[in-house]
Amino acid sequence: MRITCPCCGERGLDEFSYRGDATLSRPAGDPPLPGAGAEAWAEYVYLRDNPSGPHRELWYHGAGCRSWLVVTRNTRTHEILDTERAVNVVRATRKDAEA
Amino acid sequence: MPDPLHARGPLSPSACSYDHGGIRITDMSGRQVAGVALLGGDRAALDATVRQAWGVDLPDTPRIVAGSGLTFAWAGPDQWLALSDAVDDSGPDLEHVLRTTLGPLAAVTDQGDSRVALRISGPGSRDALSRLLPIDLHPRAFSPGNTALTLAGHIGVQVWQVDSCPTYDILVFRSFARSLHHDLCAAARGAARAA
Numbered sequence: 001m002r003i004t005c006p007c008c009g010e011r012g013l014d015e016f017s018y019r020g021d022a023t024l025s026r027p028a029g030d031p032p033l034p035g036a037g038a039e040a041w042a043e044y045v046y047l048r049d050n051p052s053g054p055h056r057e058l059w060y061h062g063a064g065c066r067s068w069l070v071v072t073r074n075t076r077t078h079e080i081l082d083t084e085r086a087v088n089v090v091r092a093t094r095k096d097a098e099a
Numbered sequence: 100m101p102d103p104l105h106a107r108g109p110l111s112p113s114a115c116s117y118d119h120g121g122i123r124i125t126d127m128s129g130r131q132v133a134g135v136a137l138l139g140g141d142r143a144a145l146d147a148t149v150r151q152a153w154g155v156d157l158p159d160t161p162r163i164v165a166g167s168g169l170t171f172a173w174a175g176p177d178q179w180l181a182l183s184d185a186v187d188d189s190g191p192d193l194e195h196v197l198r199t200t201l202g203p204l205a206a207v208t209d210q211g212d213s214r215v216a217l218r219i220s221g222p223g224s225r226d227a228l229s230r231l232l233p234i235d236l237h238p239r240a241f242s243p244g245n246t247a248l249t250l251a252g253h254i255g256v257q258v259w260q261v262d263s264c265p266t267y268d269i270l271v272f273r274s275f276a277r278s279l280h281h282d283l284c285a286a287a288r289g290a291a292r293a294a
């Protein structure tokens with residue numbers, strides 16, 4: 001499997017590490033402060049879907065530019081459909097939230 | 100009285116030189132290296148200061164640019180390595196110069212004790228290096244001025260092409276310098292045999 005890093009170009013899998021599901025969003029508030037309930041936290045920390053098909057994932061380019069990436073990968077074929085820097089995804093999400 | 104501490108090079112002196120079959124491997128460990136990172140600061144102000152002081156634009160793609168007295172190498176988004184032109188530790192303290200010039204615009208860290216440059220040059224060096232690096236070194240993909248952060252075997256390195264001789268510099272963590280030098284020599288012998 002090869003991933004095209006937005007900074008470095010196409011590189012082999014051994015330069016990257018998988019860092020989990022990119023579709024999760026952190027529940028509001030921090031325990032034990034008021035905010036989301038224990039159930040929401042348990043789901044955020046422990047429960048994961050096992051999707052078949054395109055999935056958004058976090059990957060870390062540790063042996064390259066050290067960027068965190070959001071990679072859209074087809075879990076059935078390992079085809080990489082899209083890669084973008086996680087920091088840009090976060091910025092775009094914040095901008096949308098403000099708009 | 101305790102024995103004084105003596106600075107030692109990263110490579111043993113006997114292992115330093117390799118010059119066979121059109122491939123030359125040199126220890127460049129005297130070169131000063133410093134890291135420059137924006138860390139969320141004002142990029143436009145940093146660009147303006149660097150342009151005024153060294154006459155170059157900081158690269159946003161994996162390239163190296165030579166300014167007056169030093170070279171900047173892209174080392175990740177909004178991160179660069181500055182390298183002194185002098186290869187023998189002479190000249191002004193690079194970290195001090197950068198810190199004084201850039202002030203609060205960027206974080207500057209001395210990397211000279213942490214990283215070491217090895218140079219491989221000669222007609223066979225591309226073949227030798229291709230045995231170690233998982234990136235395409237063909238001139239259409241990687242030419243003088245290009246740099247890459249990648250792995251040489253399992254060793255993290257930053258490599259850039261200096262000229263079309265070709266000559267490459269490989270920056271590696273100091274404690275890995277002997278291993279990488281050994282691997283480079285083995286790759287050079289293999290490439291020479293295959294040629």
